[in-house]
Amino acid sequence: xxxxxxxxxxxxxxxxxxxxxxxxxxxxxxxxxxxxxxxxxxxxxxxxxxxxxxxxxxxxxxxxxxxxxxxxxxxxxxxxxxxxxxxxxxxxxxxxxxxxxxxxxxxxxxxxxxxxxxxxxxxxxxxxxxxxxxxxxxxxxxxxxxxxxxxxxxxxxxxxxxxxxxxxxxxxxxxxxxxxxxxxxxxxxxxxxxxxxxxxxxxxxxxxxxxxxxxxxxxxxxxxxxxxxxxxxxxxxxxxxxxxxxxxxxxxxxxxxxxxxxxxxxxxxxxxxxxxxxxxxxxx
Amino acid sequence: xxxxxxxxxxxxxxxxxxxxxxxxxxxxxxxxxxxxxxxxxxxxxxxxxxxxxxxxxxxxxxxxxxxxxxxxxxxxxxxxxxxxxxxxxxxxxxxxxxxxxxxxxxxxxxxxxxxxxxxxxxxxxxxxxxxxxxxxxxxxxxxxxxxxxxxxxxxxxxxxxxxxxxxxxxxxxxxxxxxxxxxxxxxxxxxxxxxxxxxxxxxxxxxxxxxxxxxxxxxxxxxxxxxxxxxxxxxxxxxxxxxxxxxxxxx
Amino acid sequence: xxxxxxxxxxxxxxxxxxxxxxxxxxxxxxxxxxxxxxxxxxxxxxxxxxxxxxxxxxxxxxxxxxxxxxxxxxxxxxxxxxxxxxxxxxxxxxxxxxxxxxxxxxxxxxxxxxxxxxxxxxxxxxxxxxxxxxxxxxxxxxxxxxxxxxxxxxxxxxxxxxxxxxxxxxxxxxxxxxxxxxxxxxxxxxxxxxxxxxxxxxxxxxxxxxxxxxxxxxxxxxxxxxxxxxxxxxxxxxxxxxxxxxxxxxxxxxxxxxxxxxxxxxxxxxxxxxxxxxxxxxxxxxxxxxxxxxxxxxxxxxxxxxxxxxxxxxxxxxxxxxxxxxxxxxxxxxxxxxxxx
Numbered sequence: 001x002x003x004x005x006x007x008x009x010x011x012x013x014x015x016x017x018x019x020x021x022x023x024x025x026x027x028x029x030x031x032x033x034x035x036x037x038x039x040x041x042x043x044x045x046x047x048x049x050x051x052x053x054x055x056x057x058x059x060x061x062x063x064x065x066x067x068x069x070x071x072x073x074x075x076x077x078x079x080x081x082x083x084x085x086x087x088x089x090x091x092x093x094x095x096x097x098x099x100x101x102x103x104x105x106x107x108x109x110x111x112x113x114x115x116x117x118x119x120x121x122x123x124x125x126x127x128x129x130x131x132x133x134x135x136x137x138x139x140x141x142x143x144x145x146x147x148x149x150x151x152x153x154x155x156x157x158x159x160x161x162x163x164x165x166x167x168x169x170x171x172x173x174x175x176x177x178x179x180x181x182x183x184x185x186x187x188x189x190x191x192x193x194x195x196x197x198x199x200x201x202x203x204x205x206x207x208x209x210x211x212x213x214x215x216x217x218x219x220x221x222x223x224x225x226x227x228x229x230x231x232x233x234x235x236x237x238x239x240x241x242x243x244x245x246x247x248x249x250x251x252x253x254x255x256x257x258x259x260x261x262x263x264x265x266x267x268x269x270x271x272x273x274x275x276x277x278x279x280x281x282x283x284x
Numbered sequence: 285x286x287x288x289x290x291x292x293x294x295x296x297x298x299x300x301x302x303x304x305x306x307x308x309x310x311x312x313x314x315x316x317x318x319x320x321x322x323x324x325x326x327x328x329x330x331x332x333x334x335x336x337x338x339x340x341x342x343x344x345x346x347x348x349x350x351x352x353x354x355x356x357x358x359x360x361x362x363x364x365x366x367x368x369x370x371x372x373x374x375x376x377x378x379x380x381x382x383x384x385x386x387x388x389x390x391x392x393x394x395x396x397x398x399x400x401x402x403x404x405x406x407x408x409x410x411x412x413x414x415x416x417x418x419x420x421x422x423x424x425x426x427x428x429x430x431x432x433x434x435x436x437x438x439x440x441x442x443x444x445x446x447x448x449x450x451x452x453x454x455x456x457x458x459x460x461x462x463x464x465x466x467x468x469x470x471x472x473x474x475x476x477x478x479x480x481x482x483x484x485x486x487x488x489x490x491x492x493x494x495x496x497x498x499x500x501x502x503x504x505x506x507x508x509x510x511x512x513x514x515x516x517x518x519x520x521x522x523x524x525x526x527x528x529x530x531x532x533x534x535x
Numbered sequence: 536x537x538x539x540x541x542x543x544x545x546x547x548x549x550x551x552x553x554x555x556x557x558x559x560x561x562x563x564x565x566x567x568x569x570x571x572x573x574x575x576x577x578x579x580x581x582x583x584x585x586x587x588x589x590x591x592x593x594x595x596x597x598x599x600x601x602x603x604x605x606x607x608x609x610x611x612x613x614x615x616x617x618x619x620x621x622x623x624x625x626x627x628x629x630x631x632x633x634x635x636x637x638x639x640x641x642x643x644x645x646x647x648x649x650x651x652x653x654x655x656x657x658x659x660x661x662x663x664x665x666x667x668x669x670x671x672x673x674x675x676x677x678x679x680x681x682x683x684x685x686x687x688x689x690x691x692x693x694x695x696x697x698x699x700x701x702x703x704x705x706x707x708x709x710x711x712x713x714x715x716x717x718x719x720x721x722x723x724x725x726x727x728x729x730x731x732x733x734x735x736x737x738x739x740x741x742x743x744x745x746x747x748x749x750x751x752x753x754x755x756x757x758x759x760x761x762x763x764x765x766x767x768x769x770x771x772x773x774x775x776x777x778x779x780x781x782x783x784x785x786x787x788x789x790x791x792x793x794x795x796x797x798x799x800x801x802x803x804x805x806x807x808x809x810x811x812x813x814x815x816x817x818x819x820x821x822x823x824x825x826x827x828x829x830x831x832x833x834x835x836x837x838x839x840x841x842x843x844x845x846x847x848x849x850x851x852x853x854x855x856x857x858x859x860x861x862x863x864x865x866x867x868x869x870x871x872x873x874x875x876x
Binding site (some may be wrong): 032080083084087088089090091093094095097098099100101102103104105106108109217221223224225228231258259260261265268269272273276 | 664838
């Protein structure tokens with residue numbers, strides 16, 4: 001029972017890291033990027049390829065799982081994403097679904113459609129007992145990394161100059177430009193970091209979520225749920241929503257496996273019906 | 285004794301800590317030519333939005349011909365006999381002027397849920413659309429897409445669409461705002477020609493229009509009614525002068 | 536009343552009346568188009584199966600056009616209604632009665648009921664919430680169909696459907712001739728109904744809601760009621776498409792509820808242009824022809840090209856395409872006017 005709770009928390013934390021980039025681009029920049037999962041998948045494949053083909057240890061692949069998707073994100077933001085900011089949500093949706101379809105087919109072509117497996121180092125395998133509760137080593141590792149990242153993210157957004165500039169740029173681009181904020185660079189950087197975090201989440205998730213070319217489609221809805229249900233005005237909302245979803249999903253799949261993801265979707269539809277602005281949205 | 289056309293009793297609207305409408309009690313008599321004036325930010329639009337049901341008042345009541353409409357939906361108020369124009373054009377950009385008039389006429393006749401109705405076989409719809417187009421000097425552009433109409437014609441259509449709903453109370457929200465001088469005369473003439481049995485509340489910034497049109501004027505400042513009276517009385521009221529002087533200094 | 540005293544110039548009334556009846560009249564292009572669809576079995580006797588798919592996709596796209604093109608409601612989960620119709624028709628044929636038309640009616644009613652119930656979810660909110668909610672509903676149905684495999688056949692699909700002859704006279708043949716003519720007839724009848732509805736006061740009010748909800752309600756339009764109505768109708772149309780799919784292929788798989796159905800459908804409607812009823816049909820023809828051509832070359836990676844098409848389309852292809860259309864229309868008009876004395 002408590003093990004399930006623990007697994008749920010680990011899953012939720014991972015979801016939050018995966019979705020945090022989307023929480024910023026969708027929540028703050030109001031840009032719908034359904035292709036967010038593609039960056040996560042990129043991170044996952046970076047880790048897989050480094051480990052399988054070049055024998056790089058798992059932990060050492062993680063920085064690359066961040067950097068490669070971040071670089072891809074920065075390039076794509078500069079080239080094709082930027083013209084999308086001003087378009088309607090419908091256009092953004094069509095555009096990013098198009099990207100997802102392309103990525104799914106392309107990765108299938110290059111990497112094959114099979115599930116990718118990695119061998120975790122011995123010190124991350126197995127579980128240990130605390131007061132009779134079985135705790136997975138790897139899940140503890142994931143939770144630890146996610147907590148550090150979450151705190152860092154919150155700190156950057158709220159406490160640093162970069163964070164205040166980003167918030168200014170989001171609130172009113174004209175005014176921010178007038179104040180000497182380079183809005184273009186801020187957005188590129190934000191997009192890149194969001195993509196990088198997704199990549200890192202994807203790498204961490206290979207063991208927990210699995211990895212195959214349909215990853216962006218399979219988890220797209222989860223990321224969106226985290227952000228839309230969490231509300232788009234802060235990071236606290238998506239964080240709480242991610243934990244909630246992680247726990248409900250793990251518990252649901254354990255106790256009523258025949259329902260599959262039904263519970264999560266029902267939860268989302270209900271929340272959006274009752275509170276279209278999200279569960280934790282603050283009225284502005 | 286018949287009830288007034290439109291009446292508000294102790295209307296209050298708060299946004300967070302800000303009081304945008306402060307205890308406004310207003311009476312529009314039947315057949316009135318009543319103007320509501322006030323400097324920018326006086327809360328005129330907030331008041332109109334409560335009268336028409338876009339905003340819900342925090343306190344107070346709104347009566348249309350004696351009937352309480354405080355919580356009625358915007359479309360219900362139209363059915364009950366009150367319609368409005370918008371300060372900033374709110375037209376159906378993909379339609380022609382004719383379509384927009386037809387839409388209002390159909391809704392007015394409760395045809396809106398008739399999925400099978402043919403527009404050209406709906407009684408005197410065509411005749412009435414033509415009559416309204418003529419009255420508001422839209423007859424020469426009736427088949428044109430709204431998006432391509434000159435601004436003055438679009439303002440005329442704003443009023444024509446509100447008028448087509450056959451209101452007994454008509455709210456005109458700055459009808460002449462932004463209309464170039466050449467088209468302004470036409471517009472003022474159509475406003476002056478509105479049938480006498482339609483009670484009109486004119487919300488206006490343009491003093492020239494107000495004093496030419498209104499027989500009664502209410503002055504709103506900071507959400508509060510500071511005075512009400514005939515044009516002559518308002519013109520000489522020191523409090524009104526102070527309010528407007530303050531504004532011109534700000535501007 | 537004052538209005539009754541207003542008598543407009545008779546010429547103006549006449550002009551308005553003529554405009555209205557001219558609009559309702561059939562254009563030459565329309566007649567030619569439907570004539571061609573009816574003649575297709577003779578021109579393309581080997582393409583019946585593909586044509587049947589086109590007709591069904593066109594009906595499905597017509598359904599999305601009703602809510603997206605006319606009422607401005609975005610949806611990423613329109614497959615929910617296609618699936619509802621397909622499973623309803625399949626189960627009905629399997630367990631109750633194999634008559635196609637009865638099954639069609641049952642499927643339409645089932646999908647309409649689902650549309651009515653879920654319409655309340657799209658009343659409020661922004662485009663984004665609507666996209667999410669519709670997507671969520673479709674995913675819910677997918678999970679349900681997957682879980683209740685004793686009823687739906689789960690991942691194996693609903694097998695063993697065997698349809699009776701159409702009207703008791705025409706059995707479904709292997710070449711797909713009956714199937715195509717059946718699907719085409721249903722498409723045509725529902726198209727006629729849609730054409731009439733969209734030209735009615737109801738259709739006018741939908742366009743008003745799409746253009747400007749604020750003004751629509753200030754004009755007396757009760758927006759929620761209209762949305763419930765059009766959403767239910769659109770769901771019924773999609774249900775009919777689902778029923779045709781189940782009946783003419785005699786098989787229903789979970790695939791009818793997949794996300795890519797809804798996403799592809801968006802592309803279909805957007806290619807042809809939303810909001811004029813023919814957009815979905817033209818889009819369906821282009822889409823299917825394209826799909827057929829590409830999947831001959833690379834069957835596995837067809838999705839890649841669909842994706843590319845979407846990306847290019849949004850990035851600027853749409854403007855170019857519509858510009859091209861407008862220019863060729865202008866050139867045509869010029870040629871015609873030159874020929875006139």
